Amino acid sequence: MRKSNYTSGRYCRFCFGLLLLVLLSGCAGTIKQEKAAPLPSEISARASCQRQDSLPERIILNLTEEPWSSQAVTWRTFSEVSNPQAQIVRVGESSDLAGTAHTLHADSQPVALGDEQTVYHHGAVFTSLSPDTLYAYRVGDGEHWSEWNQFKTAHESPSPFKFVYFGDPQEQVRSLCSRIFRTAYKTAPDAAFWHFVGDLVDNGDKDEEWAELFDAFGWIPRTTPMILLPGNHEYPDKRYVQGKDFKLFPLWRPHFTLPENGPAGLEETVYFIDYQGVRFVMLNGNEQLEKQASWLEGILSRNHERWTIVAIHQPIYSTGKTRKDSPLKDLFLPVFDRHSVDLVLQGHDHTYSRSAKLKNGSRVTDTEEGTVYVISVSGPKSYPLSSRHQDIMDKSGTDRQLFQVISIEDNRLLYECYDVRGVLYDSFVLKK
Ligand SMILES: [Fe+2]
Numbered sequence: 001m002r003k004s005n006y007t008s009g010r011y012c013r014f015c016f017g018l019l020l021l022v023l024l025s026g027c028a029g030t031i032k033q034e035k036a037a038p039l040p041s042e043i044s045a046r047a048s049c050q051r052q053d054s055l056p057e058r059i060i061l062n063l064t065e066e067p068w069s070s071q072a073v074t075w076r077t078f079s080e081v082s083n084p085q086a087q088i089v090r091v092g093e094s095s096d097l098a099g100t101a102h103t104l105h106a107d108s109q110p111v112a113l114g115d116e117q118t119v120y121h122h123g124a125v126f127t128s129l130s131p132d133t134l135y136a137y138r139v140g141d142g143e144h145w146s147e148w149n150q151f152k153t154a155h156e157s158p159s160p161f162k163f164v165y166f167g168d169p170q171e172q173v174r175s176l177c178s179r180i181f182r183t184a185y186k187t188a189p190d191a192a193f194w195h196f197v198g199d200l201v202d203n204g205d206k207d208e209e210w211a212e213l214f215d216a217f218g219w220i221p222r223t224t225p226m227i228l229l230p231g232n233h234e235y236p237d238k239r240y241v242q243g244k245d246f247k248l249f250p251l252w253r254p255h256f257t258l259p260e261n262g263p264a265g266l267e268e269t270v271y272f273i274d275y276q277g278v279r280f281v282m283l284n285g286n287e288q289l290e291k292q293a294s295w296l297e298g299i300l301s302r303n304h305e306r307w308t309i310v311a312i313h314q315p316i317y318s319t320g321k322t323r324k325d326s327p328l329k330d331l332f333l334p335v336f337d338r339h340s341v342d343l344v345l346q347g348h349d350h351t352y353s354r355s356a357k358l359k360n361g362s363r364v365t366d367t368e369e370g371t372v373y374v375i376s377v378s379g380p381k382s383y384p385l386s387s388r389h390q391d392i393m394d395k396s397g398t399d400r401q402l403f404q405v406i407s408i409e410d411n412r413l414l415y416e417c418y419d420v421r422g423v424l425y426d427s428f429v430l431k432k
Contacts, residue, residue: 005112023193032292053143056122058214058255061225063193063273067154068131071225072257073139074123081141084108085246086124091134097148111254113207120205120256131156149222154192158277158306160409161192165311167347167376168199169213170233176380176401178216183219183422184403192275194224196232198285198313204249205236228256229282230269231348233314238286248288263288263295265414267408272299277389278408281307285314285328293331300339305431307408310336311345315375319396320349320383333360340369342359342413343406349375350383352417354395354426363392372430376402376417392421395426 048367055073064070073086088102106124112300113119122139129135132155136148154161161209164184169177184194189205202211214221232238236245253353262282263268269284270292281299283292300308316329316336336344337359357370382399402421405413417426 002163005270006235008046010101014248018369028064036411050138051184054081056139056144056146057211059069059139059146059149060214060217060221060256061151061223062257062260063227063270063275064125064193064257065261065273067225067273067275068125068128068156069133070125070155071129071137071153072123072125072291073137074121074255074257075139075146076119076121077144078119080110080118080120081108081122081144082119083125083142084122085142086126086137086205087211088126088129088135088137090130090396091136091150097136097138099137101136108253111251119207122256125257129153131158146222149219151223151225152192155276157412160407161276162188162190162405162407163193163195163275164188164191165195165345165376165404165406166378167196167352168231168233168350168381169216169379170231172327172378172382173201173209173379174212174215175227177213177378178218180378180401180403180420181216181218181220183418183420184405185224187403187422188405193222194220194226194230194345195280195311195345197311197345198229199347200228200231201234204234204251208249210255226256227280227282228258228274229311230284230286232286235286239300242284248286257327263291264294270295272365273294274305276408277305278307278309279303281308281310282344283310283312283332285312285326289328289331293335296332296335297338300335303339306411307413308339308341309343309345309406310341313346314348315346315353315373317355317373317389317392318349319351319353319375319386319389319393322383323349323386325388328432336371342370343415344373346375347377350377350379350381350398351385352376352397352400352426353385353389354417354428355392356394357388358392358431361392366431372415372428373420374415376404378403397425400425402420 059075062072067184084106086104087100106122108122134152138146138148181360208378258268260267272281351376355373359370407415
C-alpha cells in the first residue's frame with residue numbers, strides 16, 4: 001500500500017512539476033505575465049497531491065489488553081497533519097455516522113525513512129466501549145478521512161470465537177502471500193482476529209517490504225484486528241550485529257499499537273491478552289529471554305482463563321533441516337509444563353509440524369494435561385524437513401503455504417489447518 005501511494009505521491013509531484021514547466025515554458029514563448037493565474041488543472045493537481053499525502057494509509061486495528069472495552073487503531077500519512085484524530089460511533093441502522101460520532105485526538109510520531117523521506121504514524125485507542133458491540137470508526141485529520149470501517153468488541157466473559165493463526169509470510173509478500181490472506185478471509189470471515197507469529201517481512205528495516213505487507217492485507221486489518229509478535233527478521237541479523245546495536249527495527253512499533261503489559265524494555269513485543277476465556281501470551285524469542293521466562297511464570301500463575309495459548313517465533317522443537325535445537329526449550333518448556341499451556345504457536349522453520357500432546361518432551365494421553373506445539377508457514381519460502389523430533393510429531397510437511405483457523409467453544413478447541421486452496425490439511429480437537 002505504501003509503495004503505490006508513495007509512488008503516486010511522487011508521481012503527483014512529478015506531474016505537477018511537469019505541468020508547471022509546460023505552463024511556464026508556454027508562457028515564456030508567448031506573452032510575459034508577472035503572475036499567471038493558476039489554471040483549473042494546476043489547482044486540481046496541487047489539491048490532489050496534498051490530499052494524497054494527507055490521506056490515512058496502512059490502517060490497522062490491534063487488540064488491546066481489554067478487548068471487550070477498548071480497541072486500538074494505527075495509521076500513517078506522508079504529510080505531517082496538524083490534528084490527527086479518530087472518530088467512533090456505535091453502528092445502528094442510520095448511515096449518518098459523522099453526526100453522532102465521538103472524536104478522539106490521536107498521538108503522532110515522525111518516522112525517518114531512507115532517501116530523506118519522513119512519514120507520520122498515528123495511533124489512537126478507543127476506550128469505554130461496550131462489550132459485544134459493533135462500532136464504526138474512521139481516522140484522519142478532520143479534513144482528510146479514511147472510509148468508515150467496522151469492528152466488534154469482544155464479550156467480557158468466556159464465549160465461543162475463532163481466530164486465524166499464520167506462520168511467517170516473510171518473502172514475496174505482495175506476490176504470493178496476498179492469496180493466502182484472501183483464502184483465509186474467505187474461509188473464516190467471522191474470525192475475531194488474526195494472529196501472526198513473526199517474520200512478517202524479510203527485512204524489517206525496509207519500508208518497501210512493509211508496503212508489500214499492507215498491500216497484501218488490503219482492507220482486512222481495517223476490520224479484523226491483528227495481534228503480532230516479532231521474529232528474527234524484525235531484528236538485525238544476530239550473526240553480524242550484537243550488543244547494544246541488536247535491537248528491534250524502528251519500523252515495528254510505529255506500525256502497531258499493541259499492549260504494553262509485558263516486561264520493561266520489551267513493550268509491544270511481549271504481552272498478554274485475555275479474550276473470551278483464553279489467555280494469549282506473546283513472547284519475543286530474540287532477546288532478554290530469562291526476563292521473559294520469569295514474567296511468564298508470574299502471569300501464568302495468576303491465570304484464571306480456561307485456555308492458555310502461547311506464541312513465539314522460534315520453535316521449541318525445531319523441524320527445519322538447517323535448524324539446531326533451540327535454547328528456548330530449557331527456559332520455557334518447564335513453565336509451559338508447569339502451567340499446562342494448551343497450545344504453542346510458532347513459525348521460523350518454514351515447515352509444518354504439529355506435535356502430539358506433550359509433557360516434558362514425551363507424549364501423553366488425550367485425558368492428561370499437556371501441550372501441543374505447532375510450527376506453520378504462510379509464505380512461499382520452504383525448508384526441507386529434518387528427521388529430528390518426528391517421533392513426537394503427529395503431522396509434518398513442507399513446501400506449502402498454510403493458515404490455521406482455531407475455534408474455541410467452552411471446553412472444546414478445534415484446530416483446522418488449510419492450504420492456499422482452502423483445502424483442509426490437518427486438524428485436531430482438544431478437550432478439557
Ligand atoms: Fe524466522
